[in-house]
Each structure stands twice: as structure tokens, then as C-alpha cells.
Amino acid sequence: EVQLVESGGGLVQPGRSLKLSCVASGFTFSNYGMNWIRQAPGKGLEWVAYISSGSSYIYYAETVKGRFTISRDNAKNTLYLQMTSLRSEDTALYYCASFNNYVFAYWGQGTLVTVSS
Amino acid sequence: EIVLTQSPTTMAASPGEKVTITCRASSSVSYMYWYQQKSGASPKPWIYETSKLASGVPDRFSGSGSGTSYSFTISSMETEDAATYYCHQWSSTPPTFGAGTKLELK
Numbered sequence: 761e762v763q764l765v766e767s768g769g770g771l772v773q774p775g776r777s778l779k780l781s782c783v784a785s786g787f788t789f790s791n792y793g794m795n796w797i798r799q800a801p802g803k804g805l806e807w808v809a810y811i812s813s814g815s816s817y818i819y820y821a822e823t824v825k826g827r828f829t830i831s832r833d834n835a836k837n838t839l840y841l842q843m844t845s846l847r848s849e850d851t852a853l854y855y856c857a858s859f860n861n862y863v864f865a866y867w868g869q870g871t872l873v874t875v876s877s
Numbered sequence: 878e879i880v881l882t883q884s885p886t887t888m889a890a891s892p893g894e895k896v897t898i899t900c901r902a903s904s905s906v907s908y909m910y911w912y913q914q915k916s917g918a919s920p921k922p923w924i925y926e927t928s929k930l931a932s933g934v935p936d937r938f939s940g941s942g943s944g945t946s947y948s949f950t951i952s953s954m955e956t957e958d959a960a961t962y963y964c965h966q967w968s969s970t971p972p973t974f975g976a977g978t979k980l981e982l983k
Contacts, residue, residue, distance in 0.1 A: 805912070805920065805963055805974040821971050822878075855919060862967050863910060863931075867919040 762786035762866045764856050769871030772846055782839040782856030782868055790834035793817075793859035796841045798852035799870070806852070809841065810859065824850075846875045879904050881964050883975035889983040896951040898978045900942075900964035909947040910965040911940060914977075920963065924949065956982055 768780040780796070796808040809830040810819045818830055829842040839856050853870040880903040890896045900909060911924040922931040924940040927947065937952045951958055959982045964975040 804977045805914075805965075807972045807974070810972075819970055861925070862908070863922050863925045864912070864920070864965075865922055867921070869919055 762858075764858065764866055764868035766854060766856055766868045766871035769854065769873045771874045771876065773877050774847060774875055776846055777842070777844040778846060778873060780841040780843065780854055780856075780871055780873070782841075784837045784839070784856075784858070787858070787866075789832075789837040790814075794830075794832060794839045795857045795859055795864060796828075796830060796839075796854055797857055797864065797867075798850075798854045798873075800849075800852040803852075808854070811839070843873070846873075848875050851875050878971055879906060879966055879969055879973050881966060881973055881975035883964055883978050885978060886976065887979040887981070889981040890951075890954040891983040892954055892956060894954045894983075896954050896958075896980060898949040898962055898964075898980075900947045900949070900975050902945045902947070902966060904969070905944045906966040906968035908966070908968065909940065909942060910967075911949050912963045912965060912974075913960045914963065915960045923962070954982070958982075 763785045766782045772778050793812045795810045798806050798808050811830045827845045831840045851874050853872050855870045856868045857864040858866045882901045908926045912920040913923045914920040928940045939950045961977045961979045963977045
């Protein structure tokens with residue numbers, strides 16, 4: 761059974777940093793691109809970042825470029841999102857999602873990030 | 878960035894009723910993808926490459942379209958179909974989602 765389990769969310773003050781993790785199991789993590797997608801409370805889905813299977817290709821949404829860094833450790837089956845200079849508008853449920861043939865095939869349950877003073 | 882405009886934003890359908898959701902892209906896309914999200918749950922892939930059903934999706938669902946105009950149809954609404962549906966494209970980066978259509982049971 762495929763599982764993606766996010767962690768690392770919490771309450772953080774504006775301007776501070778936070779690092780999210782997503783541990784994958786049930787599939788060959790190193791073969792798949794991975795994404796972070798977020799959803800603000802009561803709002804729609806917003807793609808945040810993508811990393812290819814071997815980390816050769818990385819893309820970011822303009823709203824987070826220069827502040828967030830996506831990375832992965834294939835030996836640990838883990839995806840990361842380092843978030844710096846956090847803003848109130850970054851408040852959201854952050855999902856990791858596997859990527860196969862342009863489909864976000866599997867999603868985690870999400871980890872909530874709240875940016876507030 | 879390609880903007881996806883979904884309509885309607887919300888709708889209610891009775892059991893057995895036909896449901897159609899449209900998604901218009903600001904520029905032409907090769908394929909449209911659709912996701913279902915139920916309240917409190919993570920999104921699930923529902924339709925991929927415009928018209929192909931994801932694993933386990935009932936055949937009362939269908940998708941069609943090309944270029945800038947796509948649609949998502951439920952031939953006969955069932956109770957379990959109440960959810961929010963999002964269209965999505967990644968024909969060009971950044972990938973974008975529509976704002977979602979909340980489908981309620983009447």
C-alpha cells in the first residue's frame with residue numbers, strides 16, 4: 761500500500777523558517793518525481809514545487825521562488841520542503857504528492873502550516 | 878501562467894441527475910486532468926489525459942474537450958459523488974488548478 765506521510769508543520773511567526781518532510785512507502789520512491797501542493801483553509805489547490813526522481817529538475821511557483829527549497833533523499837525515501845521568510849499567505853495544509861505521467865497519483869494527508877504572530 | 882476557469886463554482890444535483898462542469902483554459906492545453914476532493918480528505922486523481930478514468934472511478938464519470946475548453950460529466954448523480962472537483966493542467970509550467978466546483982446533493 762502506497763503511503764505518503766507529511767510532518768513538520770506547526771505555528772510559526774512571520775519571517776521564520778520551517779522544514780517539512782514527507783516519508784514515502786509502498787512504491788519505489790527513487791523512480792518518481794514528487795511535488796508539494798498546498799491548500800489554504802477553505803480554498804483551492806495551489807502547486808508549490810516539483811523535484812524530479814534524481815533531483816535534476818526542480819521547479820517552483822513564483823509565489824515561493826527564492827524562499828522555499830525542495831529536496832529529496834532517495835536513500836531515506838523522504839521528500840523535504842525548506843521554507844524560509846514565511847508569510848501569512850503561506851498558511852495552508854501542505855500535501856506531498858507523487859507524480860507519474862502528469863498525474864498527481866498519490867497524496868499524503870497533509871501537514872498544516874500556520875504563519876501568525 | 879495558464880489560468881483555468883471552472884464553472885459553476887457550486888452546484889447541487891439530485892440523485893439520477895446529469896452533472897456537467899466546464900473548465901476553460903486561458904491558453905491551449907494538451908490534456909486536462911480532474912481531481913476529486915471530499916471534505917476533510919486529500920484529493921484523488923479522477924480523470925487523466927482528458928477522458929481516461931483513474932483506477933476505481935465508476936463509468937458514470939466522463940471527460941472530454943480539447944484546446945481551451947474541457948468538460949467533466951456525471952451521467953447520473955449518486956450520493957457518493959458529492960465532493961469538490963478540480964481541473965488541472967501541466968501542459969506548461971507552472972502547473973495550475975481551477976478554483977474548484979463544489980457539487981452538493983440536492
